[in-house]
Amino acid sequence: MIRITVNGVARTADPAGPESLLTTLRDRLGLPGSKNACEQGECGSCSVILDGELVCSCLVMAADADGSEVRTIEGIDDHGTLNAIQEAMVGAGGVQCGFCTPGIVVAATHLFEANPHPTEGEIREALAGNICRCTGYGAIVRALTAVAGTEAS
Amino acid sequence: MTTLVRPGIVGGVGTSLLRPDGIPKIKGEFAFSSDLEAEGMLWGATVRSPHPRARIVAIDAAPALAISGVRTVLTQDDVPGSGHFGLERPDQPVLAFGETRYWGQPVAIVAAEDHETARRAADAVRIEYEVLAPLVDPAEAVRLGSTFRTIEIRNGDPDAHGEIVVTGEYEVGMQDQAPLGTESGLAIPDGMGGVDLHIATQWLHADHEQVVAALGLPPDQIRLHNAGVGGAFGSREDISLQIHLCLLALRTGRPVKMVYDRAESFVGHVHRHPARMRYRHEADRDGTLVRVEADLVFDGGAYASTSSAVLANGCYFAVGPYRAKSVHITGASARTNNPTAGAMRGFGAPQPCFAYEAQMDRLAAALGMDPVALRLRNALGTGDRIPTTNQVIVGSLPTREVIESVAAMPLPDPETADDPRSLPGGTGLTTPPGAVRRGIGFAVGIKNLAFSESFDDFSEVRGVLTADGLELHTAACENGQGMVTVLEQIGRSASGLQRVTVVFADTSKIGSAGSTSASRQTQMTGGAALRAATAVREEALRRGGGDHLDDAGVWRGGRLVAPLAGLLGDGPIEHLERFRHPPTAKPDAFGRGDVHAGFVVAAHRAVVDVDPELGLVRVVRLDTAQDVGRALNPLSILGQIEGGIMQGVGLAVMEEIVLEGGVMKNASFTDYLLPTFLDAPQVEAILVEQPDHWGPFGAKGVGEPPTISSTAAVAAAIRDATGAPINRVPVRPQDIAFGSPESPVTSHQQAKSPRPRS
Numbered sequence: 050m051i052r053i054t055v056n057g058v059a060r061t062a063d064p065a066g067p068e069s070l071l072t073t074l075r076d077r078l079g080l081p082g083s084k085n086a087c088e089q090g091e092c093g094s095c096s097v098i099l100d101g102e103l104v105c106s107c108l109v110m111a112a113d114a115d116g117s118e119v120r121t122i123e124g125i126d127d128h129g130t131l132n133a134i135q136e137a138m139v140g141a142g143g144v145q146c147g148f149c150t151p152g153i154v155v156a157a158t159h160l161f162e163a164n165p166h167p168t169e170g171e172i173r174e175a176l177a178g179n180i181c182r183c184t185g186y187g188a189i190v191r192a193l194t195a196v197a198g199t200e201a202s
Numbered sequence: 203m204t205t206l207v208r209p210g211i212v213g214g215v216g217t218s219l220l221r222p223d224g225i226p227k228i229k230g231e232f233a234f235s236s237d238l239e240a241e242g243m244l245w246g247a248t249v250r251s252p253h254p255r256a257r258i259v260a261i262d263a264a265p266a267l268a269i270s271g272v273r274t275v276l277t278q279d280d281v282p283g284s285g286h287f288g289l290e291r292p293d294q295p296v297l298a299f300g301e302t303r304y305w306g307q308p309v310a311i312v313a314a315e316d317h318e319t320a321r322r323a324a325d326a327v328r329i330e331y332e333v334l335a336p337l338v339d340p341a342e343a344v345r346l347g348s349t350f351r352t353i354e355i356r357n358g359d360p361d362a363h364g365e366i367v368v369t370g371e372y373e374v375g376m377q378d379q380a381p382l383g384t385e386s387g388l389a390i391p392d393g394m395g396g397v398d399l400h401i402a403t404q405w406l407h408a409d410h411e412q413v414v415a416a417l418g419l420p421p422d423q424i425r426l427h428n429a430g431v432g433g434a435f436g437s438r439e440d441i442s443l444q445i446h447l448c449l450l451a452l453r454t455g456r457p458v459k460m461v462y463d464r465a466e467s468f469v470g471h472v473h474r475h476p477a478r479m480r481y482r483h484e485a486d487r488d489g490t491l492v493r494v495e496a497d498l499v500f501d502g503g504a505y506a507s508t509s510s511a512v513l514a515n516g517c518y519f520a521v522g523p524y525r526a527k528s529v530h531i532t533g534a535s536a537r538t539n540n541p542t543a544g545a546m547r548g549f550g551a552p553q554p555c556f557a558y559e560a561q562m563d564r565l566a567a568a569l570g571m572d573p574v575a576l577r578l579r580n581a582l583g584t585g586d587r588i589p590t591t592n593q594v595i596v597g598s599l600p601t602r603e604v605i606e607s608v609a610a611m612p613l614p615d616p617e618t619a620d621d622p623r624s625l626p627g628g629t630g631l632t633t634p635p636g637a638v639r640r641g642i643g644f645a646v647g648i649k650n651l652a653f654s655e656s657f658d659d660f661s662e663v664r665g666v667l668t669a670d671g672l673e674l675h676t677a678a679c680e681n682g683q684g685m686v687t688v689l690e691q692i693g694r695s696a697s698g699l700q701r702v703t704v705v706f707a708d709t710s711k712i713g714s715a716g717s718t719s720a721s722r723q724t725q726m727t728g729g730a731a732l733r734a735a736t737a738v739r740e741e742a743l744r745r746g747g748g749d750h751l752d753d754a755g756v757w758r759g760g761r762l763v764a765p766l767a768g769l770l771g772d773g774p775i776e777h778l779e780r781f782r783h784p785p786t787a788k789p790d791a792f793g794r795g796d797v798h799a800g801f802v803v804a805a806h807r808a809v810v811d812v813d814p815e816l817g818l819v820r821v822v823r824l825d826t827a828q829d830v831g832r833a834l835n836p837l838s839i840l841g842q843i844e845g846g847i848m849q850g851v852g853l854a855v856m857e858e859i860v861l862e863g864g865v866m867k868n869a870s871f872t873d874y875l876l877p878t879f880l881d882a883p884q885v886e887a888i889l890v891e892q893p894d895h896w897g898p899f900g901a902k903g904v905g906e907p908p909t910i911s912s913t914a915a916v917a918a919a920i921r922d923a924t925g926a927p928i929n930r931v932p933v934r935p936q937d938i939a940f941g942s943p944e945s946p947v948t949s950h951q952q953a954k955s956p957r958p959r960s
Contacts, residue, residue, distance in 0.1 A: 065318060076317070081237040082230025086382045086432070087464045091871035094382055122230030131228065139224040142837040145845065146682025147227030148234060148382035148432030170623050173879040180871070182382050182433050183682050185844030186882040188837075 051115035055080065056124025064111035071095045071106040073114075074121060082122035082151045086180075093179030096152040096159075097121045103159040105178075122151035125158050133196050134158055141192035145183035153179045157193055166197045214695035215899050218837035221687045222704070223680075235402035235429035236386035240457035243388070244273055246450045247320035247460070248443070249310040249327045250469065251302035254336035254539040254864025258300060261310060262328040271315035272323045273454050281449060283418025287441045289408060289544070294505040296416050296445050301334070304504035304541050305865045306469025313450045313458050336539035336864040340501035341478065343536035350502045351510040353517045355531040355590045355793030362528040364484030364492035368564040372481065372557035373930035375858035376501075377474040377849075379546050380876055383432015385442040385470050386461040389451035396423035397448045398708075402431040404438040404545075406677045407714035416445045417452070424448060427708040434681040435849070436545030437471040439719050440507050468869035472507045472544030473859060475500040475535070477516070477553035483561045489571050491580045493528040494589070496520045498554060500543070502535040507544030509535040514655060515550030517793065518590050522558040523601040523648035523803050524580040526589040531793070539864045545719055547849060547909045551649040556931055559645040559914035563921070574609045577646055578602060588801075592794045595801060598892035598900075600829050604805040605646055607827035607888045614809055614823050614884070616640060623880055626811055626818035633813040640822075641923025643808045647911030651800040651894075651903050652722040652783050659799070660782045661726040662713035665693075665734030667742055667775035669767035671701025671753060672735060677708070678715035678727040683905055684838035685723045689731045691834060692898055696735035698751040713780065721802065721903025724834065725896070730781035732898040737777035745769050783896055800894055804828040804907035806847070806915035808854075808883075812923040817935025819855050821883040821916055828887065831894040831902030839904050843887045846908025852877050853909075854916035858932045 050063050055078060062077045069088075074080045074097070083106055084094035090105040097106045098120040106119075126132050131139070134157045144150050153176060160167060160175040167175065172193045173186075181189065194200045213219040226232040263275035278285060278299035286292040298309045310327050314320040337343055344352075387401040396419075403409050403426075410426045417424075431438070443460045450458040462470045477500050484493040498516050502509035513535040520531045566573035581601040587594055620635055627633040653659035664675040674693050680686045686704050693702035715727050739751050746756025746764035755765035769775060783799040809823040824847050833839055849857075856875040860867040868874045893900020913931055921928045926941050 065316075068318075075237075081233075084234070084382070084432070085236070085461070085463075086384065087871040089464070089870060089872055092382065126229060131225070135228040139220060139228050142218070142220075142841045144221065144224045144227045145684065145841055146381070146383065146431060146433040147223070147232050148682075150227050151230040154228060154230075170621055173882075174623055174629070176879045178878075180382065180876050180878060182380055182435070182849075182876065183845045184841055185846070185848035185885065186879050187844040187885055188841060190879070190882075 051112060053114050054118040056120055062111065068111045069107050070109040070111045070114045073111040074106060080121055080123050084148055084151060086148060093156060094149050094152040096155040096179065098155060098159050103156055122155055125155055132158060134161060134193065137192035137196045138189060141188045143184060143189040143192045149179060149181040153181065153189060161196065166199055168199050169194050211694050211698065212700060213691060215691045215834045217691065218835055219687055219691050221684055222690065223686065233430050234383055234432050235400060236383060236461045238388040238400055238429060238459065240388060240390050243457035243459050244313040244315060244454055245317040245320040246311055246313050246447060246458045247324040248308045248446065249324045251298060251305065251307045251309050253302060253331055253333050254305045255334045256302050256331035257334060258298065258302065258309065259330040259332055265328055266312055266323040266326040269319060269323050269326060271319040273313045274450065275310055275312045275327060276449060276453060277310045280453065281416065284415050287412040287416045287445060288506055289440055289508050290506050290510050292415065304539055311446045311450060313454050338538055338540055338864045340499050340536035340538055343538045344499055344534045348537040350506050350535045350537055351513050353513060353533040353793055355517055355529060357590055357592050357794055358526065358528040360528060362492050364486050366485045366487060366565065366568050367482065368561060368568050369482045370561055370564060371929060372479045372560060374477040374553045374556055375932055376476040376861065377546060377853050377857050378468060378859055378874060379435035379437035381433030381435055381437055384462040384464060384467040387429065387443060387447050388457060388459045389447035390457040391451045391455055397451050398425045398427060399444060399448055400427045400429040401444055402429050402438060404434050404679050404681060404719055405717035406679060406709055408717065409441060409444050410709045412441050413445050413448055417448060422710060425708045425710045428679055428706045431679060431681045434718065435547045436719060439545040439717055440472050442470045464871055465869045468866060469541060472542045474546035475502065475512055475543040475553065479554060479557040481557050481561050483565050485565055485569065489569055489576050489579045491524055491526045494521045494526045495530045498533040500535045501538055501540055503538055503540045503542035505542045507542050509543060512544065512550035515650065516554050518797065519551050519648055520554045520558065521589045522555065523582045523646055524589065525582055525586055529589050531590060540861055541866065547846065548649065548906050549720060551647060551910045552853065552913055555645065555647040555910050556914045556917060559911065559918065563918055573644055574605060577605055581605060590793060591789065591797050593796045593798060597800045597895040598831060599801050599803060600890050600892045601646065601803045603890050604803055604827040604829055607890060608805040608807045608825055611825045611886060624820065626813040626820040627816060628880060632816055633818060637813055637815065638811045639814055639923040641810045641812060641919040643915045643918025643922055645911040645914035645918055646803065646805045647907060648801060648803050649906055649910055650798040651802055652720050652726060654786050654798045656786055656788045659716055660780050661715040661730045662778065662780050663727060663730035663734045664712055664776060664778045665738040667738050667766065667769065669770065671703065672697050672699045672738060673703050673705045674731050674734065675705045675707045675712055676715050676727055677712050678723055679718040681718050683842060684835065685718065685727065687838055688724050688728055688834050692728050692731045693735045696732050697739045700753050721905045724901055724903050725898065726781060726783065728898040728901065730779045733781060734777045734779040738775055741775045742769050745772065800896065802829050802902050802907050804911060806912045808915035808919040810916060810919040810923055812920060812938060814924050814938060817938035819920060819933065821851050821855065824851065824883040824912060824915065825886045826908065827890055828904065828907050829902065830889045830891060830904050831897050832891050832900035833889045834899065834901050836889065839889060840887055842904045843908045844885050846905065847885055847912045848877050848882060850909045850912025851883065851916055854913045854931050855933055
């Protein structure tokens, strides 16, 4: 049995053996927003913020998250309304199939909390662990540089 | 029936209306097929062949069934009905029996109480194989007559020859669609011998047809429902786990869910056809293309899938968007023991484009002519004949305009950036800025729109007026590309109503919308939506006795005469439209005929920085002009262009399934490289709008052209930067650092590097 705080709410779960935090979130805690696309930490679709660190939840053993605080896509918005990153991505056409979207929103939110005005290069580097197969990244970068106020001239 | 764009429509065609599913997707609330659950559901898993070719000697399910929580293990012996499926012909067994024909072929399926137990059960099924020698060389397969289709096209004057000759041999590797969402679905038995299958797919009704045939069930016993799709790009046009899920649900009487993991996804769907192509181009000294000869061998892998149609596209578009007086094309899709190839974005057009555009550059160099000028000199347009099929182009085809548009776009600063993130090799700091060589490459591509060769291609939409607005019911699959948005826009513009909702109907509620492929849904389902919405509007005006319809109701002379609800007193207002594009013909014995419904072109110009010593490439910029007919949603089109270009760049420099004796060596996202945020070039796009003859409001499909010539443009830019022949994609470091001795250019022009106008 593990105890974790998920999006500010204390939860308990009973992960089976070497189960990943991603599986625990999706299959035991009713939080399917984090996605499983590669299960080896290459695509970032399962990104969550674990005790302030951006991690691929598929690479974290649920048992190791015992006592931790986790923020997922379900808890990333701004008190019930879209946060600025979400608003900008939808408006810029940065969402197509949407499978990578939760991970990108979480990773970008983590970036902007540490650095509210990242340059385009910093945005691309920070999100290089998040693969999107639909958009070619352009619309997402345009959305995020607009939020950062660092749009390329 | 006349249809007009109604003025003053907010969010109608031509606007960048935002997608209706954007908000749930950005919040992580959108339900993908892998997110579905049902009370009491089991998990399914697949037992796969570890050999590309082997005889199945014995299958022992006992060790799996002995595991606590395992409910069933099924083999082909348990499959009722025909037991076979396939898009073009039902040649693939639901589960392999007798002999396995590719690495990873399903041999048995299991269902268990949870996902992990199902996986363990699949590992525990004991199968005894007698390993056989696989046939993995497509050229050898063709020699042996092991093919799915062969094509010969002869057109024009067989005796016409040009003075300037260039020849070349080209190769394209196997690309994976790699949608982020893997194959997944949920089958729920109805307790009366039937099943409801919720599935991420590209073609609900084709899946349905294959499921009921394979399982020998009456069609109404199986209902397929669209579930949230995590990308597709061709990978979901064929059956993967649909039949397995229904079979497990029927046998256990419980809901069954399956989700492939990434490694399984690589073997669980078809791929882009690897190709080997030999070309000979002949031209007059003034640059007029006279003769094109080509031989194309596509590796279709183990089963037919869509190999026949993919090969046809490769051959029909083997010359590109150019006129030629004499054409001789031969093609074969080989049947081997490699993984099955089928649909991927571009569907047979990107492979020859890589080859014919390399040839055009070599021809320009041989002629001492500007490569852009050479292309313009031979550019196909409306009224010309396609050089292979001899079909007259009746719709728009602005080849000249897309070429000129891209050629006129400004080039980036020639200075290489000093930010290591912008250098080949990136933050690995392997490349000193002074070592970088800049290259520029140009390419143009052409493809057909919708289905060809006499296929009965249609889409159904039911327009339904309710008190709340217009509903457009369809079985079409929204794979992320934005069809759902475009249908809403078409509904608004055609009806005058703002409140338009797309309703995804299951296979029992409406007829087929055809496949979400071939760049066809905007035109086909969009075409049906336009007529359905127009008919609903006309009936509403007739009943209301008015001249204007909006969300309030019917108006006459500026006065509201009937609210929407009031129109429905005499029964529902509905219109079911089955839309067909202009008919196409089968080819004659020499590949000629009006086989296509329409055409689309795009041009790309790539700018690359190359580290010639390490063979590393960074694609700096990729500009494009694309023929869109009419831009119904510019934001969505840009999304298709940027995403499609990225997949073309991936094929050019990094994406390849590596096969060794039929075995995949890199079935993971660690080893199969996909472009990241840092690999993405800057993209500028010009939309060339010349309305086509049958799409709604003159629109053409836009999904595939970005992927066709972007690969060729990057290859040309690398050639320009390095002088290396670059006869295969993806370009590997050794091809740049050492040339490609294993696939030599036979041309006397080998040493010369083409240099596009800059």
